[in-house]
Amino acid sequence: MKKECSIVRDLLPLYVEDMVSEETAEYVIRHLDECPECLSELEILKGGAEPRKVEQTPAPKVDSSAPFKKVMKRMNRVFYSLSYSLVIFFIFLGFGWTGGENLMYNSLIMPIVGIFGYCVFGYRSVYKLPLLLLIIDMFVCVFKLVKLDLYSAFMWTIVYSLFVLVGIAIAFLLHYALRKEKD
Ligand SMILES: [Zn+2]
16 A cells, blocks of 8 residues: 555544534545545445434334224224124025025025125134025024924924025125135
8 A cells, every 4th residue: 555545544533523623624635636545435434324313213103004004994893794684584584484485586596694604704714604594594493483393393404505605606706716816
């Protein structure tokens, strides 16, 4: 290293902090014009000095999607209760109103029960749906809302469970297709 370089390197930290006299600054500048090595040393010093000068306080994180999420959560809850009510309503309708043994109506109603039931229970606990069907059917039967003995009511429940399964399969396929589209 040249002697001049050595002097300039010693001065550079002071020069960066603007703590040298005008004459010294001129001297440093003149040298930097001719000496790329010292110039790059200055760049390094400047680069290192910068983060210390600019105290970077991270901006407080504001989750702008929070209100939206809240609305979605509420919507979900409304949707959930609505679906649950519809499931129960359609089971009553399918089993009670049709007298418990009308295949034509129930081949339409029970798949709807399956679709809404899938929304309520989800993929994992959709098995609760036939149980719910059985409970409601037995309830309807025991309280004489239909003229069926328990055995027939049970048998019809099994038949209707198959229709419910069709609805579940439709809902599952729709769910699957929509999720794939999102990806
Ligand atoms: Zn130099």
